[in-house]
Amino acid sequence: MPKVTADSTTITLPDGELELTWAAVTHRGRRRDVNQDAVLAQFPLFVVADGMGGHVGGEIASTSTVARMRELAESGTITAKALEKSLARAVKDIASHPDATDEATGTTVTGVFLDTSRDEPHWVTLNIGDSRVYLVREGMIAQLTTDHSVVQELVAAGRLSPEEAENHPYGNVITRAVGPSESVTPDYVRVEIVPGDRFVICSDGLTKELTDYGIRHFLDENPDPADAVRAMLEAALENGGRDNITIVVLNVGSAPEIDDETDEDATDTAEWETVDDEDEESDAAAEPAAQQQSDGDDSSTAPR
Numbered sequence: 001m002p003k004v005t006a007d008s009t010t011i012t013l014p015d016g017e018l019e020l021t022w023a024a025v026t027h028r029g030r031r032r033d034v035n036q037d038a039v040l041a042q043f044p045l046f047v048v049a050d051g052m053g054g055h056v057g058g059e060i061a062s063t064s065t066v067a068r069m070r071e072l073a074e075s076g077t078i079t080a081k082a083l084e085k086s087l088a089r090a091v092k093d094i095a096s097h098p099d100a101t102d103e104a105t106g107t108t109v110t111g112v113f114l115d116t117s118r119d120e121p122h123w124v125t126l127n128i129g130d131s132r133v134y135l136v137r138e139g140m141i142a143q144l145t146t147d148h149s150v151v152q153e154l155v156a157a158g159r160l161s162p163e164e165a166e167n168h169p170y171g172n173v174i175t176r177a178v179g180p181s182e183s184v185t186p187d188y189v190r191v192e193i194v195p196g197d198r199f200v201i202c203s204d205g206l207t208k209e210l211t212d213y214g215i216r217h218f219l220d221e222n223p224d225p226a227d228a229v230r231a232m233l234e235a236a237l238e239n240g241g242r243d244n245i246t247i248v249v250l251n252v253g254s255a256p257e258i259d260d261e262t263d264e265d266a267t268d269t270a271e272w273e274t275v276d277d278e279d280e281e282s283d284a285a286a287e288p289a290a291q292q293q294s295d296g297d298d299s300s301t302a303p304r
């Protein structure tokens with residue numbers, strides 16, 4: 001298990017100071033020979049990049065893109081315009097390795113940055129590809145980004161249910177990427193700064209192994225971002241680790257207290273779908289062993 005440590009900084013807002021704390025990890029997973037994911041968690045920019053393409057092409061795409069993102073983070077103030085310029089430079093970097101890259105080489109780039117270029121500071125999510133940004137606010141988890149994938153397009157067109165999408169054979173096919181044959185304009189979502197918010201930025205190696213409920217569960221259990229990142233990585237590996245796994249957790253202010261309804265007794269028994277049901281919960285607390293899955297499936301030991 002790689003070492004994960006938290007980092008922090010204090011930002012000044014019109015109505016006072018706010019501490020940001022974050023942690024990040026990237027891991028090869030259990031089935032892939034190399035890690036083609038890359039990550040940057042450097043205030044004010046937090047991004048993951050999931051490279052694709054044979055040979056070392058995918059690795060070149062994701063590391064070049066993250067290097068340009070690091071350069072941007074170090075420049076201080078980030079705007080959409082500056083970001084798109086950096087991505088255009090990353091495309092040139094990728095194309096400058098003609099032996100290793102081709103039309104099929106590319107990378108996702110997905111994350112969040114603090115925009116202080118206007119009067120009122122705010123978060124902006126950015127996305128190209130099928131890595132994701134989630135936000136947990138007041139106990140609810142929401143996916144802020146929309147995947148650029150064949151499967152997502154089929155779901156949006158009503159031709160596939162979200163359940164059918166989960167293990168679809170075209171699950172890995174994305175419709176937009178940072179790469180030689182692409183334009184590099186991300187989708188953006190503007191997000192208000194709210195103390196207690198927690199962002200999760202991740203590659204599809206996490207979301208193949210954990211559902212939204214699973215992600216929220218590990219956040220609830222782990223107020224510290226480094227602990228949350230570690231717990232999610234462990235669970236994703238335990239559930240199969242079929243792809244490279246990259247996770248960033250960013251806390252805005254301190255993580256909120258979790259109320260009694262999602263206490264350890266209830267969640268440890270894998271009952272998150274029904275934590276709101278008081279009867280189920282007391283049953284689970286009385287008989288924890290019976291609530292564990294025991295069908296021998298190797299992917300059932302950690303919550304999804």
Ligand SMILES: [Mn+2]
Pocket residue numbers: 050203204205243244
């Ligand atoms: Mn991936």
